[in-house]
Amino acid sequence: MNVLLLRAFTVAAAVGWVVGCQHLDVSSQGDPDRLLRGTVTAQATLPAGAEIVVRLIDPATAGEATAPVRSDLPLGDRARPPAIERPVGEYRIVLDAMTTEPVPFELEYRAEDTTLRHGLNVDVKISYGGRLRFRTLSAQVVTLASSPFPQDIAVQPVP
Numbered sequence: 001m002n003v004l005l006l007r008a009f010t011v012a013a014a015v016g017w018v019v020g021c022q023h024l025d026v027s028s029q030g031d032p033d034r035l036l037r038g039t040v041t042a043q044a045t046l047p048a049g050a051e052i053v054v055r056l057i058d059p060a061t062a063g064e065a066t067a068p069v070r071s072d073l074p075l076g077d078r079a080r081p082p083a084i085e086r087p088v089g090e091y092r093i094v095l096d097a098m099t100t101e102p103v104p105f106e107l108e109y110r111a112e113d114t115t116l117r118h119g120l121n122v123d124v125k126i127s128y129g130g131r132l133r134f135r136t137l138s139a140q141v142v143t144l145a146s147s148p149f150p151q152d153i154a155v156q157p158v159p
Contacts, residue, residue: 040054055090135155
């Protein structure tokens with residue numbers, strides 16, 4: 001009787017182990033060193049000397065403050081410190097000549113698969129004449145599924 005009970009317990013444990021292991025994620029992680037390719041389209045003529053900055057930002061760290069809020073001040077005086085953005089990667093180019101064509105970019109960055117599963121935001125700014133002229137106003141998100149493909153980033157004029 002004890003042998004039969006021991007065998008039944010062993011079979012139940014093996015079945016539980018096999019069923020439980022079916023839910024484990026044992027897929028290998030991709031190489032964290034990555035390259036994002038694409039183009040920046042401004043729908044306007046960009047002059048020579050225009051600086052284009054393409055940044056990839058992890059939104060999970062974008063809202064972190066630079067310093068804690070002081071709790072010894074009255075509620076109305078507790079200003080939130082400015083949020084800092086921690087780019088995962090950045091690409092800068094200064095145009096040598098005027099162009100109306102989309103400007104290509106290649107941004108090297110480092111991100112684990114888990115980071116890319118929740119997505120990274122692409123932020124593009126174009127400046128010339130000492131002023132910010134164009135930037136991304138709508139969200140452009142790069143995920144694990146979209147990261148291997150070229151990204152076409154459209155920027156809008158800044159008022």
